[in-house]
Every structure is written in structure tokens, then in C-alpha cells.
Amino acid sequence: MPALARPLHLAAAIDGPGQYEASYYVELARLAERGTLDFVTLDDGFAAPGRTSRRGRAAGRLDALAVLARVAPATERIGFVPTVTTTHTEPFHVSTSVATLDWVSRGRAGWTVDVSTTEAEARLFGRRPVAPAGALWREAGEVADVAARLWDSWEDDAEIRDVPTGRFIDRDKLHYVDFQGATFAVRGPSIVPRPPQGHPVTAVDVTAEPPREAAARYADVAFVRAADPGSARAVGEELRERAREFGRNPARLTVLASLPVELHTTADAVELADRIGDWHAAGAADGFHLRPADAPRDLARVVDGTVPVLQHRGLLRRFYPGTTLRDHLGLTRPVNRYARTGGTAA
Template sequence: MPFMSSACPPAAHRPLHIAAAVDQADACTAAPFVRLARLAERGGLDFVTLGDSFARRRPDALAVLSRVAPVTGRVGLVPTVTATHADPFQVQAAVATLDRVSHGRGGWAVDVSATEAALFGRRRAASRDALWREAGEVVDAARRLWDGGEDDAGTRAVATGRFLGRDEPRHVDFEGATFAVRGPSAVPRPPQGHPVVVVDATAGPAREMAARHADVALVRAASPEQAGAARDELRRSAAALGRDPAELRVFAALVVDLGGGEHAAQPGHGGGPLPTADGPLYRGGPVDLADLVAAWHAAGAADGFHLTPVEPLRDLERLVNATVALLQHRGLFRTFYPGATLREHLGLARPAHRYAAHTHAHAEEAR
């Protein structure tokens, strides 16, 4: 009997979401990433991701996608941000800046690092559980700082340090287990209110953090049953934490090798992915991949898919020109972007300003 999620409305009422990684190991300039991001945008993909790591020599992901932002118009831009050794105050300012220069298309794939990083001046690496708790606190602190500013507020004057334009931002003090942040933020509130948070929730320590803080959770799954079980667990956990589970999108994360052209999936894959050290690998043709995506989504196994091409340019071209085109022809995937922001692509509401009521009440008292 095929898998069908017990907490899943009909597929016709659940838009299909598709995202892709644009990582290129040998790229040293922004140009190759621009090319792939534009290709993804032509296919109507929700967003692209770009990995980052202290262990690899490559351009900073956040800086690269900030360069990609002005030469794209709709696709979401989600760089990896390693929360472990970064300054939370600087992180929130950089992510907010990406959201602003992209006019509301920014996000951040929050990750952790268990490696030692003495040059950053931080303490020794902790357990995975502790690292993910800290990452959750970084997200919480960032959102509080963003909510400390008014929507469409002005910028800070260099000479005086005061904000020009509307009300000055709210002073925010955040005390975490391993860091403290003193606001206000150095940048205005982002266009989306809160840029989209993406978390790889495959491993246990990351799952609670994703249920509590993520807008999009990625799950590396080799079958619809595995993906659907993870989706149901994440949504239940989100509800138990007081969140609306409908505001959490769960994507199945697959590595894809479309070098087989239009041929059927490689023998042994059975039309689906096989587990590998790098995650579930689908190897076959783009038509078979379209069938897999449609079947998993119809069964409620995932809200969308995050696909990592083995050969970035080749596989992304085949994904856009064949897999996505076929899904569009079947009426399963968008043919245009109905909105302008990443939250609109994902069908996520813009977060309310947590301090707005207090700010307005204070303003009334001052009259």
C-alpha cells in the first residue's frame, strides 16, 4: 500500500515547492553562481541554497548571494550561516541586509560546527545538542533585534548614531546560555520581517530546533515513508511547542544525478533514491524524477523538495528544462511567481511585529 500521510490535505490544495543547491566547489567568483541562480529563477524555483563551512576554502556564501541579489528578481536566496562561531549581532545584520538588497527574497540556512575555532575567540566546541540549542538562541536573538525596529524605518545617521525617519528602534537585551546581545540592531527591520529560516532537520539534535524555529525543514529521506514520518513528527513537535504546524514547510532533500538523460532510473534505484554517505541519491532521467516528485507530494510525504545536483550546471539545466517543465505541464508546479518575496513563494505569512503593540501604546501615552 503506498504511503499517505494521515495529516495531509489533498495534493491539489498543497502547492508544490522546489529548491536547489547551487554549490560549485571550484568557483572563485560570483559569476558561476549568478548563472545558476538565474537558471533556477527561469524555472520558478522557490529558492536556491549555497553551502558554507569553516573547513573549506570558498567564497563566503552570504556575501556571494548578496552579489547575486541585484541581478535576479524573484528567486529566493538562502546562504548557509554557521551559528557556532559567528557573532550573533553581526549575523543578524548581514542576513537583514541580504533581505533588503534582494527586496524580501532572503533567508539563511542555519548550521552548526563541532570543529575547534580558536581564531574566533570562542570557547571549545560543545556537544551537538548544545550547539543546536545555541543555534536556536541565535535565531531567537536575531528575530528580537529585527522586531526592535519599525517597518520601513530609516537608516542610522553616522554622525549622531540616531535613526533618521520614523521612531527610533527598541533597545533589545538578549541573554543566551553562551552569549549576550545588546540592541538595537544596526539595520532597519527586514522587508520580510523575519528572513526565512531553513534547517537541515535530518539528525536528531537539529530536529527540535527546527520544530521550534525553522520556516523550512529539510529531511534527507530515501523513501516517501521516511520523509512522511519525519514531516509528521516535525509538525507534531511544532504544535507541542505552541506553533501553528501549517507554518512549517518540510522538504525532502535529495542528491540528483540526471546524467542518464531521458533513460529510466538506474537499476537498483527502483525509480527512487538510494542511501549514500552524502545523502539519498537519485540517479536517472528527469522524467522519472518528475514522477517521483509528483508521487511523493501527492502522498503527503513532503511539502517540497530540495535538490542538490551532482553536476551543477548540467543537472540544474535538466531539472529546469525537463523535470520542472513536465511538472508545470501537469499543472503541479507554478509557471510564474505569484508574489515578490520568499515568504510569498512559500505561502508563509509575514511575522507580526512582537513589539508593535507596546510601541504604539507608548506613543499614545506620550501624546
């Protein structure tokens, strides 16, 4: 079968409820890397111990961003996209934590923006009551905005490290962001140098309506859970139209259909390849985010069964095109807004 003009992107979740050993996540990340997947995701949330979150996610988990910061140095090419909840979390800390993941992974980091919508989770922090989903997602969009500004608050060559003169930083290349949002204000600059990718990749799950405006404004990747290719395609088209209205190039938004995966036999691995090929040919999405029922079993069958079939059919690459997650997704490195405009130095 001839190769399609549009590249097929493939990612997978490596969630492991009750798994507290780094080796579990390292092995899954290396497995996904062997299959040349773009990235792996790791879910997170604020559900209290002994409870489940609104999405039915099991409570009692490690911090996703910290886990992937541990896993990243044990790999070479695979990208890492943890879920980061912006509600009840300081935007400055969100920015520095994601930037740190980009540094320790040498430019392979992203984050999935999420919000906390339950009163039980709000009580864990005791800072404010729960807010409506629309307000939380407007705030999440502002967090994504200020995070990008903080990543730009250091110009790429701000570090001098001149031992003879004792100058470590060119202060003219550090910038205040002076951001004022509806619920927070951030002056900056960041305490972390500009990430290797400029901006780590920002992802949003747009299955529900409230996150779509934030995704259209700020996301590089959008996940949509759909039962059929037509539904996935409709959400993608809506999202790109919104992005266009915000002055963005809609081609820079990668939409991935997020599919549950449960593979018990080799035949199931081939059937998944057929489904992926059919959905992609129908224009349902730019690629697929696979959510295994049993990550060690299902991801192994994807890598050893589904991936070779897709490669044989000319639908999936056999090697990584570059070294960063932006390279894998065909995204350019953003220009620093302050270096371009001569923003106020810190």
C-alpha cells in the same frame, strides 16, 4: 492530470566547489529563476583549507552569504538561502548580515542555520573548545530567536528622513531587545532597518535529531534527507507535532525532502518528475530541495526537462505568486513584536 490542492515547492542547491567567479553563481540563479524555483541554497562551513567538513563538503570556498548578496541584484524573483554557521559567530553580526541580504535582494532572503562541531574548526577561531551537538543547537536556537528580535527592533516606519528638521529616525520606534542567552547577551537595537520581509526565512536541516527542537521552535523551512517517502513523512510529522507543543501553527512550517540529483539523459529528467510526483502524492513533504551532483548540468536538465513535466501535470506553478520569498512559500509577513507590545524604546 488535475492540479493538486497542496502547492509543490521546489528549491535547488547551487554549490560549486572551487568556483570563485560570481558569474558561475549568477548563471545558476538565473537558470533556477527561469524554472520558477522558490529559492536556491549555497552551502558553507568552517572546514580548514585542505580538509573536508563533517558532511564531506570540500574545503576552500567563498562566503556563501556574501556570494548571494552579490548574485541577488542580478535576478528578479528567485529566493536566496545561504548556510550561516552560528557557532563561533557573533549573533548580532549574523542578524545584520542576513537582514542586509534581504535588503539587497528586495525581500528574497533566508538563511539555513548550522553549527560547527569539530575541534579543528574550533581551533580556527581559538575562542572556545568544541561543544556537544545538543548544546550547540540550543545556542543556534537562541541565535535564531535573537536574530528575529533584532529584525523587530526597528519598527517598519522608524525611518523619517525629514530633511527640513534633520530627523532621520524616530527613536521611539527603535527598541532594545535585551536578550540574555546561555552563551551570549545582546542588547540591540540592530544597525540595519527592519528587513523587507519583516523576518527573512529561517531554514534548518533536520535530518539528524539534535537540530529538530530548534527547527520546531524557530524554522520556517525544514530540510530532511530521506531514502523513501515514508521516512521523510515521519520526520515532518514529528517536527510539526513539536511545533504544536511550542505553541506554533504547524501549518506554517514548510518541510522539503532533500534529494540528490544526477541527470545524464532526458529520460533521467522525466524519471525525476515521476519520483517527485509520487513522493508528493504520498504526503512525504511539501516540496523538494534538489542537490545536483553537477550543478550546471543537472540544474539545466531540471529546468528544461523536469520542471515542464511537473507543470504539464499540474504539480508546479508556471509563474511566481509574488515578489518575496515569503510570498513564494505562502508565509505571512510577521507582525513586529515591539510595535504590538510597546517594548522599551532605545
